[in-house]
Amino acid sequence: MNIFQMKAFIETAQAASISKAAHHLHLTQPAVSQQLQSLEKCLGHQLFLRSNKGVKLTEYGNIFYSYAQSFITLWENLQNDLATVEENHTSLRIGTCAAIGQYALPCALYLFKQKKPQLSVSVQSFPSLQILGQLREHSIQIGFIQNGCDLKDFNYSPVLKSRFILAAPPSTTVTSLDLTDLHTIPLICSSDDSDLKKALRLSLLEYGFELNLLTPLLELDGIESIKSTV
Amino acid sequence: MNIFQMKAFIETAQAASISKAAHHLHLTQPAVSQQLQSLEKCLGHQLFLRSNKGVKLTEYGNIFYSYAQSFITLWENLQNDLATVEENHTSLRIGTCAAIGQYALPCALYLFKQKKPQLSVSVQSFPSLQILGQLREHSIQIGFIQNGCDLKDFNYSPVLKSRFILAAPPSTTVTSLDLTDLHTIPLICSSDDSDLKKALRLSLLEYGFELNLLTPLLELDGIESIKSTV
DNA sequence: TAATGTTACGGTTGTCGTAAGAATC
DNA sequence: GATTCTTACGACAACCGTAACATTA
Numbered sequence: 360m361n362i363f364q365m366k367a368f369i370e371t372a373q374a375a376s377i378s379k380a381a382h383h384l385h386l387t388q389p390a391v392s393q394q395l396q397s398l399e400k401c402l403g404h405q406l407f408l409r410s411n412k413g414v415k416l417t418e419y420g421n422i423f424y425s426y427a428q429s430f431i432t433l434w435e436n437l438q439n440d441l442a443t444v445e446e447n448h449t450s451l452r453i454g455t456c457a458a459i460g461q462y463a464l465p466c467a468l469y470l471f472k473q474k475k476p477q478l479s480v481s482v483q484s485f486p487s488l489q490i491l492g493q494l495r496e497h498s499i500q501i502g503f504i505q506n507g508c509d510l511k512d513f514n515y516s517p518v519l520k521s522r523f524i525l526a527a528p529p530s531t532t533v534t535s536l537d538l539t540d541l542h543t544i545p546l547i548c549s550s551d552d553s554d555l556k557k558a559l560r561l562s563l564l565e566y567g568f569e570l571n572l573l574t575p576l577l578e579l580d581g582i583e584s585i586k587s588t589v
Numbered sequence: 590m591n592i593f594q595m596k597a598f599i600e601t602a603q604a605a606s607i608s609k610a611a612h613h614l615h616l617t618q619p620a621v622s623q624q625l626q627s628l629e630k631c632l633g634h635q636l637f638l639r640s641n642k643g644v645k646l647t648e649y650g651n652i653f654y655s656y657a658q659s660f661i662t663l664w665e666n667l668q669n670d671l672a673t674v675e676e677n678h679t680s681l682r683i684g685t686c687a688a689i690g691q692y693a694l695p696c697a698l699y700l701f702k703q704k705k706p707q708l709s710v711s712v713q714s715f716p717s718l719q720i721l722g723q724l725r726e727h728s729i730q731i732g733f734i735q736n737g738c739d740l741k742d743f744n745y746s747p748v749l750k751s752r753f754i755l756a757a758p759p760s761t762t763v764t765s766l767d768l769t770d771l772h773t774i775p776l777i778c779s780s781d782d783s784d785l786k787k788a789l790r791l792s793l794l795e796y797g798f799e800l801n802l803l804t805p806l807l808e809l810d811g812i813e814s815i816k817s818t819v
Numbered sequence: 820t821a822a823t824g825t826t827a828c829g830g831t832t833g834t835c836g837t838a839a840g841a842a843t844c
Numbered sequence: 845g846a847t848t849c850t851t852a853c854g855a856c857a858a859c860c861g862t863a864a865c866a867t868t869a
Contacts, residue, residue: 360664361591377824390860392825397858404671411823411868419671426667433663434590437656441634441649607849620835622849627833641843641848 376413455503595657606643685733
């Protein structure tokens with residue numbers, strides 16, 4: 360009987376589905392199913408009614424639901440309490456890739472500072488691979504990176520999904536475009552070793568498209584430069 | 590992070606000693622030590638200051654102590670709640686060996702009934718081995734037995750330690766007695782297949798004494814009969 | 820067929836007990 | 845030496861992911 364099983368239970372109850380909960384928890388569906396079975400065995404009561412349309416809480420499940428929420432809340436408060444007593448951690452060091460650091464992070468950081476005003480936060484931008492190295496040596500405590508890195512041995516969770524936008528100048532007359540048409544138009548994209556291009560290449564590979572076969576008109580470093588040029 | 594680790598933590602904090610806590614928890618000392626280390630790793634803080642005189646709570650340990658107590662209380666209330674909702678369990682069937690059933694259980698049962706007045710409790714006495722069989726087939730829900738049974742596959746916990754008393758008639762003049770002297774005096778003890786005699790034999794074996802070598806004057810069934818005869 | 824769930828199985832990780840080590844009274 | 849806690853190691857159980865299966869809209 361552990362805290363994580365309670366989290367799995369709550370996720371499942373809220374989603375009314377083991378598969379959906381598994382997805383939220385970044386686990387496979389059988390794994391969550393197993394945890395719930397273990398939980399039921401431990402409590403000695405069936406918590407869910409299973410069907411092929413999902414799951415529903417039993418009477419016992421409803422009782423346990425309120426307790427599980429209490430457990431989670433207690434757990435979160437505990438962690439807050441332990442963290443605030445931490446004298447040496449009045450500062451938080453964050454490393455981030457350029458994309459997150461320029462757009463998503465500033466707003467999130469502003470909201471975070473309102474909740475923890477006494478905490479001094481430092482943020483620096485680096486390429487994703489470099490951030491992983493800094494995490495390994497504890498020179499930063501949190502890192503934001505872009506997809507396509509080997510995250511073995513790290514605690515991680517996805518925080519943002521973004522789409523790639525093909526930006527055209529205002530004068531353009533093209534209204535629809537196929538991937539194969541990319542060969543035919545003059546392109547400007549970021550330079551080869553940038554995080555952005557790596558992620559873009561990975562995404563396009565999922566559609567069977569090899570980005571490296573393109574010969575762009577220009578290669579620029581940084582999204583803002585590209586936007587200006589277009 | 591599980592409930593049991595918190596129990597281990599609380600036991601250790603209260604006993605200010607890992608060894609003593611391990612004894613209370615029916616575990617070995619290294620096992621508890623390992624659980625506490627796991628707990629500290631999970632929380633990210635050292636909870637105890639170790640020394641060769643025992644352990645002492647750190648500042649973080651003190652914070653966690655109050656939380657751990659809350660967790661345990663929450664856990665116990667949960668189990669109570671789940672149990673009281675149980676419609677089919679408004680009756681509790683208990684099997685017990687004679688020794689417990691005649692002396693310790695009636696008082697305990699009286700106190701228990703005050704806490705759960707709506708619960709109907711049935712108690713029947715059987716030999717210890719028979720009780721294990723009834724537990725296996727769920728014909729009783731709780732069993733009290735005497736030492737010396739194979740408890741594999743059962744959930745069990747010691748509830749009572751008792752001493753064996755050598756009872757002599759009021760007229761006796763003997764003031765001290767060695768185990769080896771047992772051969773020289775006329776003995777009355779319970780019959781061979783009784784739980785009591787089995788337990789007595791096991792206990793005496795720990796002192797290197799084989800009870801079966803004695804040839805008692807009388808073998809009677811039941812403590813009350815023996816007391817009368819003496 | 821696509822969605823839900825479960826069961827089976829192999830590899831990895833966690834947990835226990837035994838045994839041995841280190842430190843202190 | 846006795847007591848304290850820790851570390852090392854082997855056996856066993858728990859847990860996750862893959863794969864295969866069952867059921868139903």
